[in-house]
Structures are given as structure tokens and as C-alpha cells.
Amino acid sequence: MDIRQLSYFVAIAKTQNYSHAAKSLFVSQPALKQSISKMEDELNTQLFIYHNHRLHLTEIGKMLLERGEPLVQEFNQLVIDIQNKSKQEKQSLTIGVTFLTMLQFIDQISRFIRKNPSVDVRIVQEGSMKLQHLLVQEKIDIGILSFPQVEQNIIIDPIGINHSSYGACLVVTKDHPLASQKSATFKDIKDSNIVSLSENFALGELTKKRCRELGISNQIILIHDDFEILLHSLNKLNAVTILPKELEEFSCSINNIVWIPIQDVQSQHKQGLAYCKNMAYNSLLVNQFIEAIKHQ
Secondary structure, X not given: OOHHHXXXXXXXXXXXXXXXXXXXXXXXXXXXXXXXXXXXXXXXXOOEEEEOOEEEEOHHHHHHHHHHHHHHXXXXXXXXXXXXXXXXXXXXXXXXXXXXXXXXXXXXHHHHHHHOOOOEEEEEEOOHHHHHHHHHOOOOOEEEEEOOOOOOOEEEEEOOOOOOEEEEEEEEEOOOOOOOOOOEOHHHHOOOEEEEEOOOOHHHHHHHHHHHHHOXXXXXXXXXXXXXXXXXXXXXXXXXXXXXXXXXXXXXXXXXXXXXXXXXXXXXXXXXXXXXXXXXXXXXXXXXXXXXXXXO
């Protein structure tokens, strides 16, 4: 006699009917009858007597129900507890990316997800500065973002592969006075309207800082986190913007713009994998993700 047979017996005893028990157990009546017959053979006793269109328990059947039902209930609860525990222990990883690093590392992230089907992966897209704050607040586990580092309680490791940095560009429309220049400086935009990434982004923070130094902060007329909105606003607002050079290939649908390298700031802005210094609570999974990004 096993737990399945015992659970069948309990269901039949409760309903006093093979048909009703079969429906509740999602098995066929012949299967139930065969299971009870096998039990009776193994126990060498009769468990049910059929009378007045109902199944009635024999004395031994009553004893088996009294002592067997708690066993079935305990076993069912054990299964439920194990399943709940398994759900609770399922690992999760929240990855922070910028719109640039998401585009650059989508293949590596996708491969990591495919190779780790038991990991619940969530992706948060924000600017590098915002992602550093989210790391400290433990709202993300790891970020793929750019320097500079503004939070002390995090570590940013250089990625060490092709997409380890990006260049800053001045983006203007083709009919803008600066469009013919091979390179530009922040001083060149002193007479232009400026649309900028927000302070959540390293370039947004840099744009704000340099405009403040040049006394042209009032010329920033639009701040937004979506680079495509900034690009589409250039013509309508007669403005310029500062964006990563690497986004040029992803903006091919916008034809009337020119990307000009900026020379008076650090030419390449480094990117890295950022995580909290005290990431021990999830360190193994974070390290696995780091290795996947660095070596794929």
C-alpha cells in the first residue's frame, strides 16, 4: 500500500461513491476499483460493503480511514510546503543598464538568461548616475554603466572588452552652423539652444556642469531621459545635444543630423560592471553574471 492508494481510499470513503471520488481525483472509475481491490488483496481484508447504492466502510475500513486520513493530509501538506519553499528559494537578479549598454550587451545578457532558466532576471533601464544610487539602495544587484563613480559604497570594474568605453559627440541638424565642423568644444554651443539628458546620466551631468561653468545654463531648454526624443527635438527646437557617439548607428532613422566629436572633454568615457561592496547576499550569482559579460 502506498500513499496514492491510501489517498484514493480516503476519497472513496468520504464520498461513498466511486463516480464522485473519480471526478475529484481526476482518475477513471476502473482505476479506482482496481486500486481498492489491490489494497484489499494486500491487506487480506474487505474495506467496503456496497449497500443501498452506497459504499459503506467495514470495521477495518473505519480504522484505516481514522488513521490513514491524517497521513494523507500530512503528505499533501508536505508537498505544498516543499513547493512553496522551492519558489521562495528561486534566485533572482536585477540588472541595471543604460540605453547604450542595453544595446551593446543585449547578446551577452540574452545568453546569460538562456543559460540560467531558473534565475528570475529583471532588467532596469536608467542613467549611469541613477543606477549607482539604485545599487546603494539595493534596488538592483549589478549595473552595466559608465564612470565617473559618484557612490562610495560601490565598485565599478572596467569591462575589458570592445564595448568598454564610449565617445561624446555634439549632435546637430545638417543646416546648423556647426554642422560642417570636424570636431567641437562646449564653447561652440554658447549661442545655441541645448536639449540634454538628465542628471541621471553621466553625459547629462557633464552637460549641466560645463554649461554652468560657461554661464549658459539658461540655454538648456529641454531635459529628457530618452535620447530619441532629444534627437527628434533638434529640428523643432533649433537645438543641439550631447550624446554617446556609439548611439549614431542606432539612430539611422533620423537622417537630418550630424554627429561631431567633442574634443574639450575626456575623449573616451569608460564603462564598467558596478556592484555594491557588501554584495555577499547574492555574490555567487552576481559573479556569474560578471563572468558572462566579461568573457563572452
